[in-house]
Amino acid sequence: MSRLILLNKPFGVLSQFTGGKDGVDDTLAHLVDVPGVYPAGRLDKDSEGLLLLTDDGRLQARIAEPKFKTAKTYFVQVEGVANEPALDALRAGVKLNDGMTRPAQAQLIEPPEIWDRIPPIRVRKSIPDSWISVTISEGRNRQVRRMTAAVGLPTLRLVRWRVGEWAVDTLAPGEWREIDI
Known part of the structure; x- marks a missing residue:
């Protein structure tokens, strides 16, 4: 069964789990401790609100790919x-x-x-x-x-x-x- 997580991404947090300039505090790693999930789309560091995370590649593509017009x-x-x-x-x-x-x-x-x-x-x-x-x-x-x-x-x-x-x-x-x- 696929996982789907709805996250309210705060202002100042990158839509990724690694690679933040300030270490873990500015990435998703300090918010969601669920292995194997990845963002379905992105939300800029200076934007906030709904970010979907999933472990299902097909669902991720359906949400994020422009051709699906979500x-x-x-x-x-x-x-x-x-x-x-x-x-x-x-x-x-x-x-x-x-x-x-x-x-x-x-x-x-x-x-x-x-x-x-x-x-x-x-x-x-x-x-x-x-x-x-x-x-x-x-x-x-x-x-x-x-x-x-x-x-x-x-x-x-x-x-x-x-x-x-x-x-x-x-x-x-x-x-x-x-x-x-």
Whole structure:
């Protein structure tokens, strides 16, 4: 039977078990002590939220490979006010330096009721911020950050909330649970 672990990856942790600059504290090794599981996809060190770990190579490929178009939903705090033209641009697909993205689902949302980030984001009193929900079906390097920047809304905080049918839900940063698949 395959294993699937849902982990709420904290800010500042690499999506790998070895090779961190600061030793074990900045890798998954200090969070998940389960042999033989590997991340299905990646989440940047400065991003947080749902990371799936599995020991099943086929499941890992189904989750991570762009050809399978697994939907990934992010809550994104952006600098500036997310207006309809910017959201429409995300919905149409954005031209990045590595080509056009697939169209995303994007909408303005109320600030989500989630954990505080440690350390907190830098807030500037003279520049407003807003939250958007973005769902993509590909996974280019730093894609959501590059997409929001391309439409004039630099990302301040990025939280992956859902991957396919799985969501981070009530897991606190650093917590994980194994689910039956």
